[in-house]
Amino acid sequence: MKVVIYARYSSHNQSECSIEGQLEICRAYAQQNNFDIIGEYIDRATTGTTDNRPQFRKMIEDSEKQLFNGVLVYALDRFARNRYDSAVYKAKLKKSNIKVYSARENISDDPAGVLMESVLEGMAEYFSLELGQKVKRGMNLNAECCFYNGGSVPLGYKLENVYDERFNNNLKKAVKKQYVIDEEKAYIVKKIFEMYANDTRMVDIINYLNGLKLTTSKNNPFNKSSIGRILTNKKYIGIYSYNGIEKEDGIPRIIEDDLFEKVQRELVRNGLAPARSKAKTAYLLTGKLYCGKCKDKMTGTSGTSKTGKLHTYYMCKTAKHSKDLCNMGKVKRKNIEDIVVELAQSLLTSENINQVANKVVEIAHNSQDDTQLKRLQKSLRDEEKRKENTLKAVTVCEDDSTRKSLFDEISNINENIKNIEKLLIQEESNHILISTSEIKFFLKQLMKGNIQDFKYRKMLINTLINRVYLYKSKIVIVYNINNREQEIEISLIKNIECSTVDSTALP
Ligand SMILES: [Zn+2]
Known part of the structure; x- marks a missing residue:
């Protein structure tokens, strides 16, 4: 290391x-x-x-x-x-x-620290408050927030005005545009990807779309190059890019990674696109998912089936090495993530949100180092007291030269006060105080977010989930909130949802 x-x-x-x-x-x-x-x-x-x-x-x-x-x-x-x-x-x-x-x-x-850090991290991510703003000073502000930066809008998207409160003193600058899905057109994009992934010939796709009188984003009939541009556009899997900077989950996705990947492979196979490195599948539970049996980590693994479809799983690291040491099977990535995300979201009741917000503010408040702040506040009070006393002395003073020296002292004190106030402002700016209402707002967004949306899935897991232990018959989830633990029978989940655990792999 x-x-x-x-x-x-x-x-x-x-x-x-x-x-x-x-x-x-x-x-x-x-x-x-x-x-x-x-x-x-x-x-x-x-x-x-x-x-x-x-x-x-x-x-x-x-x-x-x-x-x-x-x-x-x-x-x-x-x-x-x-x-x-x-x-x-x-x-x-x-x-x-x-x-x-x-x-x-x-x-x-320190469970309290874990709770606060995970909530603050989530918020930092949610509000794009990452230091990026200071560190990558050169980076375009619009790109940082994945706002629309000009150019043509791909089929399936439209633009929507948003208000950027960092410019709250300038309405013209504060109104930005961002990409949203145009549901009336997005299905065409999906259809194109699906057809191509299912071995439909390019010419048949073009004829099909034009036959339905569907058009491109510029209202033209489809042709080979417009279809090609659609099939390779990474915006459809949520990647925002500008000036070489790529941001995952920068815009809402229309196409799932698996489908996009499959299409890219087909394009390469048909000689229509250069081979490129395999896109990373995000295994959101990496580092949090453990094998209940041997307590080892479960890590992401994938395989491509005969039909070219990419299957992704989590597998116990020990079991991967030796079936004798641990016979835990694989679990489908999507299935386990779905369960965890759903339970995490259901934890976000109004009552819990209030409790977490209060707790986080309390910890944040208690952990601030405010010795310097207090010292400055005390000096300010001292100087103000001194000024008051000196002024009193002036009013009862009858000697001209003493009076003059008292006035000199007052102007000195005023100078001191000014300096201390300046230092106070600087010091206060180092104490970012976070309010319960900000935290509540963030957690409510998580509560309302669409759990099929990658961004929300990721944030829910990162913010709320501490650990997940997978057993053959149950799942134990440890939450960041008050170290709460929840146990769920796998058989029970099966009744609600589709199969949770790849049953062939779990004897
Ligand atoms: Zn194991």
């Missing part, structure tokens, strides 16, 4: 462990855990309140190159100033499969 160390020392906190001390403890921890340290990022703050952390930002930037798998810190408060920031940055690192390790604390042992 390759890790980098991040250390930070701010001079205004005297009780802090020195950089050297932090590094020493991190190195010892790395040795114990067989971590290979490949770099160190160190920020030595010179002033009390500015917190630019250039090395931290460099570390975040470098993380995208995926040269390391972990960031090791002496303590979590070195990593981020508050838990909100921590969640946002962790989510960012997670995208590059990088984990944060603390040499002093065991992060996973």
